[in-house]
Amino acid sequence: MEPIPLAKPDLGPDEEAEVLSVLRTGRLALGPRTLDFERGFADHTGHAWAAAVSSGTAGLHLAVRAAGIGPEDCVVTQSFSFIASANCIRYEGGEPVFLDVDPSTLSLSPDLLAAYLDGCKEDRGGLRDPVTGRRVAAVLPVDVFGHPADWNAILDVARRWELPVVADSCEAVGSRFQRPDGSWVHTGTGAQAAVYAFYPNKQITTGEGGMVVGDDPDVEERVRSMRNQGRRTGDPWLRHTRLGFNYRIDELSAALGVAQLRRIDEILARRGLVAAWYDQALEGIPELAVPGGAEWADPAWFVYFLRVDPGVDRDRLVEHLNARGVESKAYFEPAIHRQPPYASRDDLVPFPLAETEAASSRIMIVPFYSTMTQEQVERVASTLREGIPLARRPA
Numbered sequence: 001m002e003p004i005p006l007a008k009p010d011l012g013p014d015e016e017a018e019v020l021s022v023l024r025t026g027r028l029a030l031g032p033r034t035l036d037f038e039r040g041f042a043d044h045t046g047h048a049w050a051a052a053v054s055s056g057t058a059g060l061h062l063a064v065r066a067a068g069i070g071p072e073d074c075v076v077t078q079s080f081s082f083i084a085s086a087n088c089i090r091y092e093g094g095e096p097v098f099l100d101v102d103p104s105t106l107s108l109s110p111d112l113l114a115a116y117l118d119g120c121k122e123d124r125g126g127l128r129d130p131v132t133g134r135r136v137a138a139v140l141p142v143d144v145f146g147h148p149a150d151w152n153a154i155l156d157v158a159r160r161w162e163l164p165v166v167a168d169s170c171e172a173v174g175s176r177f178q179r180p181d182g183s184w185v186h187t188g189t190g191a192q193a194a195v196y197a198f199y200p201n202k203q204i205t206t207g208e209g210g211m212v213v214g215d216d217p218d219v220e221e222r223v224r225s226m227r228n229q230g231r232r233t234g235d236p237w238l239r240h241t242r243l244g245f246n247y248r249i250d251e252l253s254a255a256l257g258v259a260q261l262r263r264i265d266e267i268l269a270r271r272g273l274v275a276a277w278y279d280q281a282l283e284g285i286p287e288l289a290v291p292g293g294a295e296w297a298d299p300a301w302f303v304y305f306l307r308v309d310p311g312v313d314r315d316r317l318v319e320h321l322n323a324r325g326v327e328s329k330a331y332f333e334p335a336i337h338r339q340p341p342y343a344s345r346d347d348l349v350p351f352p353l354a355e356t357e358a359a360s361s362r363i364m365i366v367p368f369y370s371t372m373t374q375e376q377v378e379r380v381a382s383t384l385r386e387g388i389p390l391a392r393r394p395a
């Protein structure tokens with residue numbers, strides 16, 4: 001039987017035409033397609049500005065740097081994430097402080113954030129970690145799997161302590177949350193900067209690529225300049241006002257982004273339909289909990305994930321699916337605090353990470369993409385049903 005991949009980009013004639021048109025102009029970098037993509041993305045997410053970059057990781061690095069994070073600083077974040085959301089802090093010499101996630105969102109728990117900050121000390125003009133003495137410089141929540149973090153609560157806490165917020169929305173293009181006034185806004189709204197990613201497994205893709213969005217013009221100026229070797233808008237080619245990087249997106253990738261953005265509503269609706277097929281096909285399996293979502297959230301699923309009952313060996317179930325051509329993965333496993341660059345550092349984990357550990361040992365992801373058929377979804381479901389008794393742990 002044909003294998004079913006974990007993810008697959010949704011590319012059609014529109015994408016081909018856009019990329020071909022760039023090839024024919026011969027202008028492959030620093031051109032009009034990047035501006036079109038940025039304008040379209042800012043409009044789509046409701047932000048004042050959007051700056052396209054070469055990857056989500058590059059965007060996170062710039063957002064962290066624009067927030068002024070440096071050596072001696074720490075940033076409050078979560079370990080249940082992809083490693084880039086912590087590495088970007090290290091790039092600037094800072095350290096992450098890993099707090100536990102709320103199991104309903106899999107994102108940074110606002111209650112634990114408040115408790116941690118309440119336990120910090122005001123000293124030498126800043127809020128300091130009570131154990132390490134590092135200055136708490138920012139908060140960096142992650143919109144995991146396309147479900148928005150509890151932004152209303154997180155932004156409230158961060159505002160109380162006047163901390164800038166960087167949103168890792170790399171997995172959450174199209175995901176929205178409802179504000180207390182009833183309005184629906186995109187993830188990361190209210191943060192100093194939010195970062196999206198367009199790797200081919202994401203909701204929309206540019207190949208490699210990312211986008212930093214925000215509303216503050218000073219942050220915009222720093223991000224645009226730093227992604228372009230430290231040049232300021234209008235600077236001559238060899239004038240570099242500040243330390244910068246080459247984190248630019250190229251025109252071919254931007255053109256792909258323009259075409260994908262034009263189809264984003266159609267792609268997200270299709271992904272929503274596939275998720276609904278999964279919900280239906282997996283109903284009534286007590287060993288598997290399906291994603292769900294908070295009532296204030298309008299998730300745009302990045303992956304379809306399952307929380308496996310502790311009575312079933314998640315890893316054996318994943319093996320069973322892969323052996324039958326249904327690509328699946330344990331996710332995020334290991335969590336970041338257990339990855340080699342972080343594992344030996346107890347000072348990064350002030351409180352136990354019980355929910356992170358539980359999610360990391362029980363969650364798996366199964367094939368999910370917009371062009372999946374209902375038959376494929378049913379094949380995944382029947383392979384899961386078949387695998388559960390085989391993966392059951394002895395009583």
Ligand SMILES: Cc1ncc(COP(=O)(O)O)c(C=O)c1O
Pocket residue numbers: 055056057058081082084085142168170171197198199209210
């Ligand atoms: C939560 C999270 N942050 C950051 C990234 C990094 O994005 P990129 O792979 O485009 O660098 C990803 C990508 O998978 C991600 O899932």
